[in-house]
Amino acid sequence: MQVTTSGGTSTIKAHGLIFTAAAGAPTESAFVYPTRYTAGAIEVAIRDPRAVAAAAPVLASLATGEGSSLQVRQSGLADRGSAASGTELGLPALRYTYDAADKRFELDTTAPGVAGWPASLDYDPATSAAGKSFTLEGPGGLQVELKLSGTPAANDVITLADNKGGVADNRNAALLGALQTDKLMFGSGGQATATLNNAYAQLVAKVGSKTREVQAGERTQTSLLQQAKASRDAVSGVNLDEEAANLVRFQQSYQAAAKVMGVAQRLFDEMLAIAR
Known part of the structure; x- marks a missing residue:
């Protein structure tokens, strides 16, 4: 709470609310309950299920040859860059073809709109078959994440594009559902160690334990106060x-x-x- 006085006028700022009283005004008091009705005001913002962004914004597809075990483990958006929220990403179709001799994926630079995107992605199956992640950054700060695994064959093609329709794609919804089991809280050494459920349970346990501790302390202090009063009354009462x-x-x-x-x-x- 912040109290300021200027020109005979007092201003009190508490929890985002401002109370102003002029000089000489009758004394008044106000109670601020910043979260009193918060739970009652919770409601669903989207009622049309078609408005739910269940699909991932980036779609990765493979065209593999015989003997290939190449897989796209994960693809998605890392940063929208200058693209405003709620608008199309403007991601061009990025077509990467695997060059087995150089052990890397080469970008098809003849496709429209691909200028400014990485021209190649180094991928050596001997060291990357278990999984390798890439972050591709294009014009405007747009960043796309890609994780590959397996052993590609010569001329295998990976295509990354803007997932405009999002048909038969629930990757974003699946990631949202996985939040209840993903470790996101209580980082230790840069690594999260607890899920949201674990963090909530620990918070409840901590509050309960602290409340019990405070109650026991209050009873002890009350007993000491009564003893002190009795001793005082015995002397001067x-x-x-x-x-x-x-x-x-x-x-x-x-x-x-x-x-x-x-x-x-x-x-x-x-x-x-x-x-x-």
Whole structure:
């Protein structure tokens, strides 16, 4: 919460809300509940299932020859670059043909719109058959991810294109569903160690444990406070019964002292009378 005063006007900023009071205005108080109705306001933003982006934005296809075991393990979009969200990527058809002698995929540079994209992708089956990832960056900062595995044959072709129709493609939806089991939280040494469910369970356990700890501490401090009050009252507190008994005792002592003084006065008078 931030409080500022300028020209006799006070401004309070709390949780994105602003309260302003002029000088001399009646004193008022306000309670801010930033998340009180959050759960009740949750609703589905998209009601038409056709509007769900279930398909991946990039489509990779293979044309392989005899004896080839080449596979596309993964393809997708790494960065839209300057392409605005909700618009087409403008990805041209990138056609890479495998050159077995040079052990690399060569880009078909005669295709339209491919200028600025990597001209070749080095791929040696002896070291990359288990899987090799590529990040292809083109004009405007557009980046495409590609992961290959297996042993390609000569003239195998990989084609990357904009997946405009997205027909019979649920890769994006599958990746979304896999979030519940993917390790995304609590990085250790640059590696995530827990799923979202694990992180939520740990958070609930931590809050419960801390709440229990605070409750036990509150009971302990309450007991110590009561003991301190008892010790203080034992030293400086007033016991009404004891004070009443003391008043009676002091009253009787005063009365006894008064009688002694009375007797002494009478003896003194008698002595003066005898002397006369």
